[in-house]
Amino acid sequence: MYRPDVRVLDCTIRDGGLMNDWRFSKAMVKDVFHALVRAGVDYIELGYRADKAQFSPEDYGPWRFCDEEDLREVAYPCDAKVAVMCDVGRTDPDTLLPADESIIKLIRVATYVQDMPKAIELGALAKSLGYEVSVNIMAVSHVLEPDLDRALDELAATDFDMVYLVDSFGSFYSEQIHYLTEKYLTRIGGKQLGIHCHNNQQLAYANTIEGVLRGITCVDATVYGIGRAAGNCPLELILPFLKNPRYDVRPVLDLIKTYFEALRDELRWGYEMPYAITGLLNKHPRAAKSLLQGEGPPTYGAFWDELLHVDDT
């Protein structure tokens, strides 16, 4: 089915950077960016704007901070829209230039439900500077519904452009995606709705499709599904699904062969049992860390039992 109203945001460098502390070379990011432009991708998110008072540039690659000059080095000149993510409480708002002096077009504010007032403050600043603004609400599988409803109502009262439904732990089935998509669309007052899924249960792409079928109009995806832990919705699958003539999957396919197959062997995102188990049990993937470092229970069955009971005492 052709859905001309759906746009695609690639977050390869931003979410993939969670697997290597954003240490992608500038040459590679430049190649990736321009291939994505050729593929017709609508937004390209190149990293976080992290506060250097909280995170030392010695400990991370450049895409943790997305300095204006680094962005221009890889993304200029272009027609595509550069996006940057700002974590509530981890961003120095003074580093945001007026939009007409910046290469950034879209600021994505990432927040938990309980920080919504701070998210709205940061979003309002970005909006006043001339950026498009999205608010991405993380970890909604761990909140009480009245709290989520209130947060959505607060967003509805803003002039922001987009809200994102996020499956942080890769724990949702299509039933939850349908339910939440309907809730968000009902409450956010005509704003665009995006979706960002994780692949712990091999459902990132499927749930993204289910969101689109129910009215979502902006989808997050990454090349070869790179992203934290089990990764994200693969860009090379969602572009052909959308059947929009403005997209060309072939530059993405070629990026996979040039960079991402080798990178997957190195960084090991994707379907792995520790991440599948955290997804099945609706836990943050950090719960798998001890297991992946060889320090956890001796069997996956024992890990399942441990995780199942860890929060319940």
Added chain:
Amino acid sequence: MYRPDVRVLDCTIRDGGLMNDWRFSKAMVKDVFHALVRAGVDYIELGYRADKAQFSPEDYGPWRFCDEEDLREVAYPCDAKVAVMCDVGRTDPDTLLPADESIIKLIRVATYVQDMPKAIELGALAKSLGYEVSVNIMAVSHVLEPDLDRALDELAATDFDMVYLVDSFGSFYSEQIHYLTEKYLTRIGGKQLGIHCHNNQQLAYANTIEGVLRGITCVDATVYGIGRAAGNCPLELILPFLKNPRYDVRPVLDLIKTYFEALRDELRWGYEMPYAITGLLNKHPRAAKSLLQGEGPPTYGAFWDELLHVDDT
């Protein structure tokens, strides 16, 4: 959601055997079988009953043939139901014993639409010998709909137990699964409907769920998703989804650590671009063979173009 009416058929050894010519050791198959029994799996398919006049036992492991004594060696005694697949035209019907002399409980006849009369003949023989019988119609994404309808009507007139919706090339989205599930259920006259999906587009598990949500009552799955090319619906995901107290996922998790993680590194089923591209373009995965052997086009973009036009001249 708890669906007590859904049964699970594990086809790890049968479909996984397509990746190693069924050369699984008897010790391993025995371990797998009994772990699956502990997990509560309803049917366990241990291979094909191939005709030794057509396939030499020197060229394949034992699960290509499933001789009665080999089955008993790994699966006896047990409460679970042993299944064996019989390809139409590749099975010697004289090797089927009366069911009460066999450890096999379910015969699954695999057929193309155009061979349905032969499939019904073979199924009728198996039924007359006392087996449960399923007919699995392959490659339905490549048939004209009146031909499929007629085949389903012919099946409706039999006394077989089950019909299977099969996504041979991993090319279906949820929309096609919904459509075909409804069609099959409408036409097969009260028989059980099963589903068997391939994972080329990372949708095997998602589409299996979608089938269940629309009324399918038997699902195929394999340990760690092992199977031809991109593999199948992972058993360790579908068991927790069904929420049936008679299933226990932990023996499956432990099998993955003991055998299947190393096996995946060796046999390389799963999400790989050549298989993703054949799935996206609704082609048999054998189209990826030259590419996987290093003889195909130099880039995935060129492979995409080649495959897109290969049948169209």
